[in-house]
Amino acid sequence: MVTVKLHNFLSGKKDAIINKWYEGVLKTYPAEAARFLREEKDRFANPVGYALYEGMKGIYEELLRGLEPDRVDPWLDRIIRIQAVQEFRPSQAVAFVFLLKQVVREELAAAAAERELPWGELLEFEARVDELAGLAFDGYMKCREELFAIRIKEIKNRTSRLLQRANLGVTIFE
Amino acid sequence: MASLPKPEELVKIDYNPPRRGWMDNPVEFRRGTWLYAAKPRHLEALGLPNPREWSPEEEDWKLPPEWREIVLEGFKERLERFRSLKLFMDICSRCGACADKCHFFIGTGDPRNMPVLRAELLRSIYRRYFTLSGRMTGKLVGARDLTEEVIKEWFYYFYQCTECRRCSLFCPFGIDTAEITMMGRELLGLLGIYPDWIIAPVANCYRVGNHVGIEPHAFRDMVDFCVDEIENVTGIRVEPTFNRKGAEILFIAPSGDVFADPGIYTFMGYLMLFHEIGLDYTLSTYASEGGNFGLFTSHEVMKRLNAKMYDEARRLGVKWILGGECGHMWRVIHQYMDTMNGPADSLEEPVSPLTGTKFENARSTKMVHICEFTADLIRHGKIQLDPSRNDVFKVTFHDSCNPARAMGFFEEPRYILRKVCNRFYEMPENTIREQTFCCGSGGGLNADENMEMRMRGGFPRANAVGYVREKYGVNLLACICAIDRAVLPALMDYWVPGVGVAGLHELVGNALVMKGEAERTTTLRGEPLKGSGDDENT
Numbered sequence A: 001m002v003t004v005k006l007h008n009f010l011s012g013k014k015d016a017i018i019n020k021w022y023e024g025v026l027k028t029y030p031a032e033a034a035r036f037l038r039e040e041k042d043r044f045a046n047p048v049g050y051a052l053y054e055g056m057k058g059i060y061e062e063l064l065r066g067l068e069p070d071r072v073d074p075w076l077d078r079i080i081r082i083q084a085v086q087e088f089r090p091s092q093a094v095a096f097v098f099l100l101k102q103v104v105r106e107e108l109a110a111a112a113a114e115r116e117l118p119w120g121e122l123l124e125f126e127a128r129v130d131e132l133a134g135l136a137f138d139g140y141m142k143c144r145e146e147l148f149a150i151r152i153k154e155i156k157n158r159t160s161r162l163l164q165r166a167n168l169g170v171t172i173f174e
Numbered sequence B: 001m002a003s004l005p006k007p008e009e010l011v012k013i014d015y016n017p018p019r020r021g022w023m024d025n026p027v028e029f030r031r032g033t034w035l036y037a038a039k040p041r042h043l044e045a046l047g048l049p050n051p052r053e054w055s056p057e058e059e060d061w062k063l064p065p066e067w068r069e070i071v072l073e074g075f076k077e078r079l080e081r082f083r084s085l086k087l088f089m090d091i092c093s094r095c096g097a098c099a100d101k102c103h104f105f106i107g108t109g110d111p112r113n114m115p116v117l118r119a120e121l122l123r124s125i126y127r128r129y130f131t132l133s134g135r136m137t138g139k140l141v142g143a144r145d146l147t148e149e150v151i152k153e154w155f156y157y158f159y160q161c162t163e164c165r166r167c168s169l170f171c172p173f174g175i176d177t178a179e180i181t182m183m184g185r186e187l188l189g190l191l192g193i194y195p196d197w198i199i200a201p202v203a204n205c206y207r208v209g210n211h212v213g214i215e216p217h218a219f220r221d222m223v224d225f226c227v228d229e230i231e232n233v234t235g236i237r238v239e240p241t242f243n244r245k246g247a248e249i250l251f252i253a254p255s256g257d258v259f260a261d262p263g264i265y266t267f268m269g270y271l272m273l274f275h276e277i278g279l280d281y282t283l284s285t286y287a288s289e290g291g292n293f294g295l296f297t298s299h300e301v302m303k304r305l306n307a308k309m310y311d312e313a314r315r316l317g318v319k320w321i322l323g324g325e326c327g328h329m330w331r332v333i334h335q336y337m338d339t340m341n342g343p344a345d346s347l348e349e350p351v352s353p354l355t356g357t358k359f360e361n362a363r364s365t366k367m368v369h370i371c372e373f374t375a376d377l378i379r380h381g382k383i384q385l386d387p388s389r390n391d392v393f394k395v396t397f398h399d400s401c402n403p404a405r406a407m408g409f410f411e412e413p414r415y416i417l418r419k420v421c422n423r424f425y426e427m428p429e430n431t432i433r434e435q436t437f438c439c440g441s442g443g444g445l446n447a448d449e450n451m452e453m454r455m456r457g458g459f460p461r462a463n464a465v466g467y468v469r470e471k472y473g474v475n476l477l478a479c480i481c482a483i484d485r486a487v488l489p490a491l492m493d494y495w496v497p498g499v500g501v502a503g504l505h506e507l508v509g510n511a512l513v514m515k516g517e518a519e520r521t522t523t524l525r526g527e528p529l530k531g532s533g534d535d536e537n538t
Helices: A006-012 A014-026 A031-039 A047-064 A069-083 A090-112 A119-165 B007-011 B040-046 B067-081 B083-091 B103-108 B115-130 B132-141 B148-158 B166-170 B177-189 B196-207 B216-234 B263-277 B299-316 B328-340 B370-379 B401-407 B411-420 B451-472 B482-495 B504-511
Strands: B249-252 B281-283 B320-323 B367-369 B395-397 B476-479 B500-503
Touching: A006 A014, A006 A047, A006 A090, A006 A119, A014 A031, A014 A047, A014 A090, A031 A047, A031 B103, A047 A069, A047 A119, A047 B103, A047 B451, A069 A090, A069 A119, A090 A119, A119 B216, A119 B451, A119 B482, B040 B196, B067 B083, B067 B115, B067 B148, B067 B177, B083 B115, B083 B177, B103 B451, B115 B132, B115 B148, B115 B177, B148 B177, B166 B177, B166 B401, B196 B299, B216 B263, B249 B299, B263 B370, B263 B482, B263 B500, B263 B504, B299 B320, B299 B328, B320 B328, B320 B370, B328 B367, B328 B401, B367 B370, B370 B411, B370 B504, B395 B411, B395 B451, B411 B504, B451 B482, B476 B482, B476 B504, B482 B500, B500 B504
Parallel strands: B249 B281, B249 B320, B320 B367, B395 B476, B476 B500
Antiparallel strands: none
């Protein structure tokens, strides 16, 4: 029996898999928003859709190349930075990563037909996706921490001159 | 036991949001997305109704017992008083042109942030209580009962609109969603539902004269501080005057420019310019606020706060008023002041004492925007500029919503910018001028407790800045609004780190060649004139 080579399969089916993955992510948004994210192609009119799609493309390429955190982080950041401030719980914000597993399994099952599935490779790939989810969570926490730090910085900026003039002798600034 | 789910059912997670109609989806008040409630003492100071301690995240909002009658009566009054409201309630054809134009819809993906649906929040109540079809057929025609859930929904969504009016640009009927939001906020106000971030500045302004509540001596002290800083950079001591009767011009800036970073550098720019041209002007410690958070409260409160500008101009006997870089301040002046408190007959039609230019557009309000004034000075060669002093910056320009869409103010700031710096790059066309994307924090939303929501709303703006940063290495976002100066640094820090924010007159101050000045080695911020600008993006 012939075995499907997973890497070849993932490369060959790249566009189809990314599109399906993207569709899955769009479904996590309300229907009206999903339609807009899908249909508006101008990257300035639809910055969220653009960032999600570009981010997912970048991540997918990196998965195929192996998984170097330094290289994949900027792509992950594009997505996570948005979802970290949107109406998602932390688990939901990183859930888009797991959707990829589902898509790959479905596509693979459909393509394999009578052929043997590359179980070993698939397990390895899925382990990489799990690792990616970990990185996504790191990214999520980084964004949230930045958000809180920015809030503090803004409050300080707002009052800095008044405190300085009041000669309070308090140094609350870096 | 039979009802226990199987393992494969357990691992199947549904990521999809619930498919319910928007009317049946009560708002969840998640921290980071809403504004704190107004403190009772601020409502008391202004004589506004139902002062009490309450919080949006609590079940009981402590509404007055007859709250429904109050809202419906208030709605009726406003439908009779404002023909625009009646029209906006009736004429929407739901074409959807506005739907995807709101930065909050784009950034949140929340359908109730589509301007058409934001208006439906009010329209559904209008239909139910003020139209025959709505009374008879209810939900079939999009009508619904006024419940406490609706009030909560109004609070959530009318304070997720920055009144930026981008959507109205695309509406074939010219429906102005900002006006709808303003009406929604007024109705909430009848029940004492206000955010503290808006009502505290209003109370301060009413009592002391500015949003921050800086009293006259402290105001003067802050200006003196600017004077010292200017001397440190230029060697020149500028001498502003306060409450001086008989001055030709009264200058009013947003108070954010007097005390907060980075607005303070813009304020220094104003003072330097006035000194250099020998302008006969005075500052007022009473009319010490150009901004008007009354616009975000109600027409009545807006009028009350605005009146002090004219009162003070009259008291001091000035000829006309010059206004600083502010956003909503100019919407109030340009679109409301004249009918609220004008015409200002005691003042004179503004004429630039340096160039003789008559500002005919301000014939009735007697108030001129500083950018028009400065652009005119430059056009007539009245000031000398050295744009290379801003070479450390690669600048892009954010059209602040109100000057852009409420005044059609596009060219003057760009004209100045091109004269005061050498490297200016525009953001993409569909994100500037009349199509400019809001900072995401205007309309009174520039608090810190809703930072998460601000980041969502500001994303389309930040995304366009990110593009010019990537393409040209832009490192400074210039703007002509005090709220922008206060909130864009946070937006940049989150989405486009490495981009600073400055008012236009800060750059004017840097470039302005002053008679008798010492050699400039730093910007107004005390940073070296030449240096890292070129390298930091490579």
